[in-house]
Amino acid sequence: MNMEQPQLKKELKIRHITMISLGGIIGAGLFIGSGTLIGQTGPGSIFSYAFAGLFVILIMRMLGEMSTANPSSGSFATYARQALGPWAGYTIGWLYWFFWVIVIAVEAIAGSNIIQYWFPGIPSWAMSLILTFLLTLTNVYSVKSFGEFEYWFSLIKVVSLALFLILGGAIILGLIPGVESPGTTNLVEHGGFLPNGISSVLLGVALVMFSFMGTEIVATAAGESADPEKAITIATRTVIYRILIFYLGSMMILVTLLPWDSPTLLKSPFVSILEMVNVPGAAQIMNFIVLTAVLSCLNSGLYTSSRMLFSMAQKGDAPRMFLKVNKKGIPFNAIIGCTIVSYISVGFNYLSPDKIFLFLVNASGGVALLVYLVIAFSQLRLRHRYEKTNPEALKIKMWFFPYLTYITIAAMASIFFAMAFIDSLRSQFYLTTLIALCVVASYFLIKKKNVTSVATTTKEEIS
Template sequence: MTMMAIGGVIGGGLFLGSGAVIHSTGPGAVFSYALVGMFMVFIMRMLGEMSTVYPSSGSFSTYAHNEIGPWAGYTIGWLYWFYWVVVITIEAMMAGMIIHEWVPSISIGMIGFLCIVLLTLTNIFSARLFGEFEYWFSIIKVVAIVSFLIIGIAMIFGLFPHIEKPGVSNLLDRGGLMPNGFGSLLTAIMVVIFAYPGIEITTIAAGESPNPQKAVMAAINSVIWRILVFYIGSVTILVTILPWDSSSALKSPFVTVLDMLRIPGASLIMNIIILVAVLSVLNTGIYTTSRMLYSLAEKGDAPRVLLRVTKKGSPIWAVLGSTVFSLVALVSSTISPDKLYLLLINAIACIALIVYIVVALSHVRMRKRLERDNPEALIVRMWLFPYLTYFTIAAMVSVLIAMALIETNRSQLIATLITTAIVLASYFLTKLKKRSSDQIKSDEESYRAIK
């Protein structure tokens, strides 16, 4: 749990997505990562406060169900599940592209399929095996990032004689810190949010740990420095060493930096580390979707068969159900990449923001209730409550409004809102159907009694 808290947030979005953010935003990309990172800290603090009081594998879906209403828990749970189903597909495609470079005889889609199947098997066997994989994945990622930071700082200070000292030329001499204007900062935020995958997953996994409060405390205590070091630190080094307007250099920026050292095999090592990061997120995604499905089934919001677990405690049908949908999405990426797959990508673009808004709203209601009824239960407290929580809600809503005003992001917002409306409508239809079924059963029983 500790290693998940430290390294679990590092995914392919940092290693591969950072190049696109830097290319569109310039050196100001650091501000995008810092701004989103700040709100991630606030969200994690809220979740930490709630999770130490009520540890649950359903996490924020359970809190939304209890504090806002069953409809909120249902909607946010299924949206989050759908989000991770598509993320699993994206990470599988990334893994496929990396391995395809080494084994071109096997297609990207087939490699992605095999990655999903193999990591599904680790999740089926036991939660402990998932934890073992994630433990080693996290160690590799942390060592890699720390090593990169040390090498990058040495390059900036001119400690490698065969590399020209960059100084501040890449920061100031190519249009300044914001060469594409302030609007590019807002556009980049959506990509950056996608680069922080699973920062909240430790609060889901805590429900299966022997000491949930300790696990959550470890996660929230480390979140500030790991965002500062791993994300903001890495991106600061990248924008200092590499020119922001070089699309070729930023295609895979971490690999480009190591190639500058002219160390044999450096780029291969970096690509292996990126592959590990991608597989880590894929592994985490399978775990997360299955636990969310299991939690939904517990509340009657998903089929009861999903509650079946193996002897080692793994919810086998929830794992397989999530995997099947991820494989269907993977197939769509090969047969209809420009239509169906693109629609899936757009549909999840803002789901993270919607989830975080609901987390904050749940936190407000739970905190007020606990302060009134059981204040001693509050082991972790959100800073400056309720002002900082309201500020976070306002900021998230502002990003959604900004997306509606920015033409390039409008279609993503519309797709996500339509997806949300469909899920919400399915809740009321399901409840209406259940109510009709219960009424018919009641009428039949009454008829038998009279007869």
Template sequence: MQAEQQLSKSLKPRHLSMIAIAGVIGAGLFVGSGAAIQQAGPGILVAYTAAGLVVILVMRMLGEMAAAHPETGSFSTYADKALGRWAGFSIGWLYAWFWIIVLGVEATAGAAIMHRWLPMVDQWEWALILMVLLTLTNVASVKSFGEFEFWFASVKVAAIVVFLLLGITAILGLMPGVDAPGLQNLTGNGGFFPNGPGAVLAGVLVVVFSFFGAEIATIAAGESENPVDAVKKAVKSTVWRILVFYIGSVAVVVTLLPWNDASVAKSPYVAVIELFGIPGAGVIMDVVVLTSVLSCLNSGLYTASRMLFSLSMRGDAPKSWRKISKRGVPVSAVLASTVVGFVTVGLNYLAPETVFLFMVNTSGAIALFVWLVIAISQLILRRRMGADAKDLALKMWLFPYLTWLSIVAIAALLVGMAVVPQTREALLLSMGLAAVVVAIGVYRYRKNGPQEGAANDRTGGRKDEVQSMP
């Protein structure tokens, strides 16, 4: 019996639907959107639309592969099959590294909010408490992870839905005490593109990383009773989630408030809530952001641990990380992710401007690397299928044209990171880390051809079934 067959299959459809939503709605939407709006003005809507389009295409490609062969390692195992073991090894480790770094960032952000509420407890102690709490959640069972994520996501969804309803009411002039703005804030103050088209292109680089995390649903689907249906639903819902939650809520902000208002730069959603005359706007947003932070911590730890587990099953990580508890949880992989997560939290307090900043920057472009590998893998695997592609449960639209368009768009974003001074360092450090990991992978598998794949990472399948994957 393969170890993957012992992974718990206790994630329910409601868990997976909310995990898919939570993967898109992060604290970056509530906090980071202010800087993006200040940079591009109302034209930031074009940036969100462009970035959202790329994510929708990437998710469709990933969905095609995941629906055909649901696996714990997701795109890492598909890279194994398409490009060779060195590729799956490299992108798997880079992806795990990204989420482990996120643990340090999010734990610190959550601790800052808790410290504001309860200053008698030091901020580093709050970070420790949050990390321990969510580690216990992930170690207990995958169902407990799913339940926490379900309720975290529910709070975020409810907050955005209420925000949108109130925003539309105000825009239509139906809210007492709030004048209908019309198109003044969209076309006034320098026009729709006050800082020029170049600022919008730079804005794409800012907002594109807000969408990273949508792929978590394809990883979690492997621990559900019906992974194929779960993947199909998650991928198909990506379109409306991006349109409604991101583009819709940002449209409310730039319609109701001048883009160059100081309050928008500080916290756009708080500024809009204050415009509505709702008391305690700052506290309300703190609650929503804290929920987003806890959601990101919870899902980040889950995702990093499952990728480490997958790497271990393929012989690319310590064998001890493949051990599974009686409740179907890869506890060793969870704890391995947690240990490094604790280290990053500590470094954030001990050396925030040096070591920790360096570590964060090494993960700055990993999202684009992951998307590029997904697109290239899908292109190769789909072509390798030939006539059998007609039987796919989920297909990429207009293949191969939109796949190539995605590859070109992602490559353009990487070039953009090199051109824009604010993102250049993160790109160079990320490329440096990627070069080291790829070199290790190539050296490790230098005798293996591109057809070599990992036969030990299929969730709930036999070894020979995995090897037959095109």
């Protein structure tokens, strides 16, 4: 009997991983959702991004520690299984998979809505299916083609945001002829820096955490790199600068240049900045950049969900049919499986946007925090294990271990349970908790069934 497991090809290059790590943190949420947060929190929203960014940096450091010691395409689901037991790997693997297949549908719908800006005659549901199908082709062809597409998507996002930071900085410094710098007016007037109090900043942290989801993809991608240790090291050590420059830099420019209580300007804050300097076609330019961010997220979602499904099949947590790898080392069945689920989700959005589809979106809302919690608990366990059995494997180490790990766990747990007391997040908290409990229950039911089946078979063989 051949016990050899199908293997994925290691075709992602360091330049792919580097650009994925750079662009992976720049999602459509930054371009679209930042205005909403500023409107709720005021200039102090920069603190919300700072606190959330700090937690993500710590989580990425923990993930980097485990990934360099043991690169895996299953990433944190594999580490959860090793550290906390098979039930943890099973649970967090399926929850993460569920999150990303819903994201694929959400991003496909968002992309179709943007394209309708230019081609209003195409039905939204049809364009959603077309976008998903086209990016499925890039994933099915080869992992290298996924890397190339993500490289260029990320490059567009990074260059666009870098140019925006330069432009915004020039306006603030009064270097643009004919455009008056607001100075600190928008920071201290209109109710002050924290017009709605410190509580609004803490509320903002819970909202912002979801914007950072996707940072961890680089750990999964490193499993298909020829030099995973180098890839993870680069991504882990540069995450601080990425968050400081792209997120905090952008937010500082937005809150300085735009009054927080202007609903018109904050509806499309990045467009408003471009229009300040009379950039022709500002809305069209920003639509293109947001579409790039959406397609990048859709592309990454197909990649990540399929690799998680493949990894779970290797562990026996998903049907073995998802282990099929084609000649190019691509988990073909896993990709198709994820695509079909996303097609069904798009269909639900067409048939029942306010019930079934809304339920699915809300049910996946708190998964990011559960994933971060599991990463922290896994690192806590595995660090002690590595120090005893293989200390040389710890090429990257979590700072001030174990104290920062404990602080991160407490913070993540607090943010998750705080969702239950926030009107806009309450449904996500309860639905995510319900789905998580159902997944845990399914593991023990399946395990019990398997154990009973094995025992029955053994008894019959003895007889």
